[in-house]
Amino acid sequence: MEGFHKSMWHVLDVGSIWMKEFASALSELVPTRCWAPKIRNFGRWERWERQTALTDPRLQFTTFPLQRCYARFPVGELLGIGSHVARRLLDCTPDPKDSTLVCTSPFYAAVAERWPGRIIYYLTDLTAAYPGMNRRKVEELDRRMCRVAHLVCPNSRRTGEYLWTVGDCDPEKLLVIPNATRERNVLRAPLYHPAALPSDLADLRRPIVGIIGNLSYNLDWRLLRDAVDGAPGFSWAFIGPTDMKIPDPVQRKARQDLMERGGRVRFTGAKPYGVLCDYGRAFDVALLPYLKSEAIFSASATRFYEHLAACRPIIATRGMDELLQKEPLLKLVDDAGEVISELNLRRSTDFHDGYEELRWKASLDGTWEARARAMVARMDPKQPAAVPFRRTGITLATRETA
Numbered sequence: 497m498e499g500f501h502k503s504m505w506h507v508l509d510v511g512s513i514w515m516k517e518f519a520s521a522l523s524e525l526v527p528t529r530c531w532a533p534k535i536r537n538f539g540r541w542e543r544w545e546r547q548t549a550l551t552d553p554r555l556q557f558t559t560f561p562l563q564r565c566y567a568r569f570p571v572g573e574l575l576g577i578g579s580h581v582a583r584r585l586l587d588c589t590p591d592p593k594d595s596t597l598v599c600t601s602p603f604y605a606a607v608a609e610r611w612p613g614r615i616i617y618y619l620t621d622l623t624a625a626y627p628g629m630n631r632r633k634v635e636e637l638d639r640r641m642c643r644v645a646h647l648v649c650p651n652s653r654r655t656g657e658y659l660w661t662v663g664d665c666d667p668e669k670l671l672v673i674p675n676a677t678r679e680r681n682v683l684r685a686p687l688y689h690p691a692a693l694p695s696d697l698a699d700l701r702r703p704i705v706g707i708i709g710n711l712s713y714n715l716d717w718r719l720l721r722d723a724v725d726g727a728p729g730f731s732w733a734f735i736g737p738t739d740m741k742i743p744d745p746v747q748r749k750a751r752q753d754l755m756e757r758g759g760r761v762r763f764t765g766a767k768p769y770g771v772l773c774d775y776g777r778a779f780d781v782a783l784l785p786y787l788k789s790e791a792i793f794s795a796s797a798t799r800f801y802e803h804l805a806a807c808r809p810i811i812a813t814r815g816m817d818e819l820l821q822k823e824p825l826l827k828l829v830d831d832a833g834e835v836i837s838e839l840n841l842r843r844s845t846d847f848h849d850g851y852e853e854l855r856w857k858a859s860l861d862g863t864w865e866a867r868a869r870a871m872v873a874r875m876d877p878k879q880p881a882a883v884p885f886r887r888t889g890i891t892l893a894t895r896e897t898a
Contacts, residue, residue, distance in 0.1 A: 502527065503613075504589050505596045508581075508604055509533055510557050513769055514620060514675055514798055515600055520553035521679075521868040526596075529588065530555060533562035540575045545584075552770045553678070560584060567603040569633060578606020586612075596875065599645075602637035608644050614875060617645040618673070622655050624662075625790040627743070638663040647874055649673045651796040654817045656885055658794065670885035671874050674818065675796040677805045679863040681773040686856040687807040688848065691777040696764050700731040703843060706779030707733070708772055709799040711763075712740035716787040716813060717750035722832035723785075724754060724761060727839050735775045737766040747787070776806035780847045781839065784826070786815025793817050800826070805859040809849045811838050825855050 503526070507519045510530045519530045536542060539561035546559040566577045581604070589595045595613035599605075602623055608615050619641075624634040638658075642648055642665035649671050650656040656672050659665040693700065705727075707715070711734055724732055738755065742748040755763055767775070776782065782803040786792055796818050803810050810826035812819045819826065827849075829835050842849065873879050 503594045506585050507598045517864045520555040521864040525872050530557035532557050532559045534559050535564050536561040537564050539563040582607045582610040602634055605637045605640040615645045616647045617641045618649045620651045622791055622794040652818050654794040667885040673867050675798040676862050676864045676867050677801040679865040681805045682859050686853040688852050690780050693778045694774050697733055703780035704731045704733050706782050708735045711736045711738045713742045714792050716785045717747045719832045720785055721750040723835040726836040731760040734763045776802050779808050781809045781842050784812035786813050788815040801862045804855050807852045807855050809842050824851050
């Protein structure tokens with residue numbers, strides 16, 4: 497055994513922005529090989545690989561062909577997709593028994609079951625709760641992952657509850673690893689005043705309410721429209737992509753109405769992850785208007801950790817369980833009327849809520865680097881045993897209650 501911190505770690509996969517951020521931090525601690533699938537009609541029979549080197553974040557990963565519909569029964573089983581992918585990764589692993597495989601999706605269960613080394617299940621989405629999924633099939637895949645994994649890392653306590661109660665996961669395997677921000681986004685000292693506006697917001701009148709991230713069905717657009725209408729003295733900056741469709745026609749129309757406003761309502765479009773901190777620091781107040789659904793309620797809010805590091809006041813709806821435990825770092829609201837009241841209250845104090853230093857201190861540990869260190873430490877055989885996961889008594893929408 498060549499040593500725990502010298503053995504190979506694989507991350508399958510780094511398709512999402514947050515997994516690229518996590519993998520970049522992980523690669524600073526242990527030798528890491530990252531993988532990103534490219535769905536292909538005949539991926540099972542293709543042998544090519546393509547290397548990509550990113551500079552922001554600093555990360556190298558391998559793109560490989562993956563069979564279309566590989567996650568649908570019985571395609572994966574008939575074509576042996578799990579064995580095929582496992583062999584691809586093992587072929588570039590010097591010591592397979594002393595390696596670590598980090599799987600980020602239940603659909604890689606067949607790969608994990610064939611892995612001879614350590615296995616980590618890092619679940620950053622409650623996949624079973626997403627519309628269009630075969631819930632019973634995904635739940636069975638989650639159970640398979642929990643059986644073979646040595647460590648199971650949900651990104652929220654609610655997802656951890658699901659993996660315990662539905663996934664039959666041993667609680668001693670569970671380690672909650674929430675989403676985060678980059679270490680370099682954390683300031684050297686608290687920020688008590690908004691920073692200068694980025695150039696594409698420079699002509700907006702203050703005060704400015706900022707919303708960062710994927711501007712899609714995960715947000716309550718009716719609430720946003722009502723809040724914009726009820727707070728005429730504020731400008732509104734929406735930083736992120738709007739290309740994802742919204743199934744609900746009322747929510748879809750509310751977003752479209754706002755996108756057509758112009759004036760004090762600004763949509764900038766998608767921005768590189770590395771510059772989002774510049775927007776977060778420039779807002780007078782940040783808003784996290786999550787629309788409650790089981791998939792969103794069980795998630796971890798990357799944008800919360802971005803705003804935490806920016807130190808500016810934060811207002812959030814109750815659409816995500818993780819945020820319900822974050823007061824006084826943020827202020828929870830139930831509807832547009834409460835959003836408007838909080839905005840006016842913040843304006844009366846010149847957008848000082850007294851929690852800037854507390855947010856800054858909390859942000860010191862809310863980084864991807866800290867998350868990667870926690871995972872590596874938990875897997876290190878020289879580290880003492882961790883405290884087992886404790887249930888909180890919350891009610892989950894399981895297959896029986898859904």
